[in-house]
Structures are given as C-alpha cells and as structure tokens.
Amino acid sequence: MPAWLRLVSAPQDKASGKLWDGALEAQHAFGDLDGQRPAFLAVHDAVDDGIAYRAELSVCVDASVLSDDPILRHEAQLPDSWWNDLAGKLEKASAVDTGRVAVRQRYMGWAIPEFVGIPAPAVSCWNTAHADVHWANLTQPLRLLDWEGWGQAPEGFDAATLYAYSLLQPDTAARVRIAFPVLGSPAGLAAEATVCAQLLQTVGRGDNLVLEDRLRDWSEELSRRRP
Template sequence: MTTVDTAASTSTAVRTALRMAHSRALVDFGLDAIGRVRFGWRDRSIGSVVERAGTRHWLRVVWARRGWARSAWWTGNHDAATIAGVEKPRLLDVRAWEEGPLVYRAELMSLLPGRACAPTAVLQRTPGLDEAWWVELERSLDRVSATATDRTLLDSEIMRRRITVFFGVDLDIDERDWRPSHGDLHWNNLHREPFAIADWESWGLAPQGYDAAFLLGHSLAVPHVAEQIARRFRRDLETEGGVISQLYVLTKLLTRADAGEHGELVPAIHRHVGRLLGTRMPLRRGGGAHTT
C-alpha cells in the first residue's frame, strides 16, 4: 500500500514540477500555449503546441539529474540537424537551467504537419498506410544510415548481457559494424499525411537493422504489419546485427511488459524469439492462464 501511495505522490510531484518548468519556458521564449500539455513516457518530458507572432511551434521540456544531462540523448534533437533529406522537426531555440539536483532543457521546435500513425508506441490496429509512405520510410532510414556521427547511445556489453539473461544465448556484438539509426522508431514517432519522423533524442550508432527491428517489435500485435516490415527490411533484419537488434528490442519490450506496459505482446514476443533462435516454443492450449 505504501509503495502505491508513494508512486502516486511521486508522479504528481514530477508532473507539477514539469508544469512549472513548461510555464517558465513559455515566458523565456515569449510563447503562448495552445491546447493541453502532453506528458512523455514515464513523465520524462512535457510538451505542447505553442504560438509566437502568429506561427505555431512545438515546445518540449525534459528533465534529468545533473549527471545524465551530459549524455548523448540530452542533445539528440540538436545534433539531428546534421541529418539531411529526412522530414523531421527543426530545433529553433534552446534554454537550459538547474533547479537543485535537476537540470531542465526546453526545446522550441517546428511543428510537424500531419498526425502520428498510432496513439501509443505499440501498434494495436492496421495503420492503413499506402506504398508511398513505406517507400519514404525506407528512403529516410537510408539517409539516416548515411549520416556521419560518433553518437552512441547503446552499450554492446549491456546488450549482450540482457540477451543472455533473457534468452540464454551469448552473442558476440561488434560495435565496428554499427551504423547511424533513429533509435526509437515506434508508431507514435512516425507521422503520416505527410510522412515525418519525430523525437530524435536517441539517434546514434546501433547494430545494422536496429530501426527495423524496433518497429517490428512494436508491431507484433498486428501480425500482417510485422510480416510486412520483416519482408521490406529483410536485407538488414536477417544479418547478424539484425538478429541481435531484434533480440535486444524484445528484451526491452519484455522488461516493460513486466512493469505493466503492453503485456498482451508477451506471447507474440516469445513466438518471435523462437523463430529467431530456431526453437519451437511450447504454447499452452486453450489460451487460459493457470493461477497458483
């Protein structure tokens, strides 16, 4: 009981602090807020549509403890300006300040047209995307891959250990073969009408096929979409890096399922792991869960 109450109060305190930081950023940038604010995953950020001199933008404020505010993800949206030929937000201005042990970073960005392909990271139903959209996704990922960068957000030793712990296989992960990737390519970060890709804080070097693997993992609840991704990106997904990427992404999804997020994906994840490792996974008939 105490844990639940503490968690609730902590979340309320974080959101209150984020709202105050958002209000400060509005004043600093000389902006008017439009509509309601949106909180990011696990309340790491807050954002809203804003307006200045008749033009609408997107304001995002993120927080971190001082030690984390120097890592690569902190400047991801700024560093993404080096990526050419991909439809994405432009970073227009930045403000940062400290409050006690925390650092806040406010980013004023251009407002992407269109809408997100799904309301959450995990796909729940067919998105109904045409061939032109898929072609643009493939072209955009090729452009990202061709960008020169030394940004690295993944740790090969952590990847190796997690894959071993979750799936019982010890794989050699060679960072020399890594290539630039978006790093968080899920359905809420992909836009349609027109195509665009949002949220570049995590981009950097990753194993071959990491973006395709990330999107595939977040599509397993809609099998024919997952199959389409596997087919379109087969060249990358069937490489050694592609298999490693898929296994690692699935460890992330299982970790989140254990925390209560998208638990419905768990059976599909294990079936997919079985196919990747060439093992037939035992499935309980009848679909019922036993309790003890």
C-alpha cells in the same frame, strides 16, 4: 508560424549526456532530413537555483501520429510510397557518423542470453539509428519524431524496433519485413535479438504485457536462426 515548444529540466549537475543533448545533436547531424524530421528553430538554456532548463523550439508537425501508443493496435493502411520514404530516411540517417551510442555491446551480452536464451550474436555492422522507431513517433505524411536517444546500434535496429511494436498486427508486421529485408537475415539477427530482449525485459517489469506471447514466439524464431 506555428511551432512546437519542448521544455526539459534537470539538476544542473545532471543536465548533460545522451538524452539531454540528443535532440540538439540530432539537429546538427541530420538537419530536417529532407523535411521529414522537425527542424529546430531555436534553443535556449538557463539555470536557476541549481536547476538547468532547456527550451527547444521546433517546426510544428500538423500530421497526427499513427498511434497514441508505441504498440500498433490496428493494421496500418499506408501506401508503398510511405514505406519507401521511411526506409530511405532511416538508411540516410544510418550513414551519419557519430560517437553517440544507443545500444551497448555489454548490454547485449547480458540481456540476450537472459531474455532470449541464446548467446549474443556477433554484430556484423554498427550504424546510426534513431533508436525509438515506433508507431507513436511516426506520422502520415511521414515525419520521424523524438530523436533524443539516437546513436550507434547494430544494423537493422530501427527496423527491428518497428517490427516488434507491430507484432499484434500480422499484415503490418509482414509489411515491415518487406520494407526492411535485413529482418530475417544473418546481418539482422543481432539487432532483432537485442530488441526482443529489451521488450521482454520490459514485460518482466509489468510493461508491454500484451506483446508477451508474440515476443516469446519471436524469441523462438531467433533461437532457430542462431548459427
């Protein structure tokens, strides 16, 4: 049976924590998410000369990702059933109980004023997020890839992330808002402001520059929505 082998390594004293254990913990928490998350087949750990190694064998995904880049460079032509599946699977994942943290309140309290220019909005609900939902982690038929960073985040965080990476394609960005009505709502403001701040921070480092103008526009919209 075709399978995907992922190999990671780190100094033995650093081979732990959210990203190191994320994929394995995702398997325990979500399983294959009704066939739309590549399930693990085996995991093997080894240590040699102070270096820890982990080999993760998972089901091979035969569908291509929707983009080679997290940023969508062309309008996504996807059926309503795909959008419904995505929303349903993220909602199911959001109900999983976990102590893992994807977004920290302390970060929000610093980054949102710094990059969006508003006080960090109150979070009305924290739930479990994939925390890296962009176009290079999605396929058609739907599979959700790369679960290393999952954990608790403000409600709507995954939707806001996908929206941010869709900003160059207005029709797709509008479709994201339809699929995830939390966007644009008071409940979604904290997540949207967090994602906007995160990406504007990357712009300041010289990354995602193509999104800068759209992110500035989004930031202004969020400022207008501030209570």
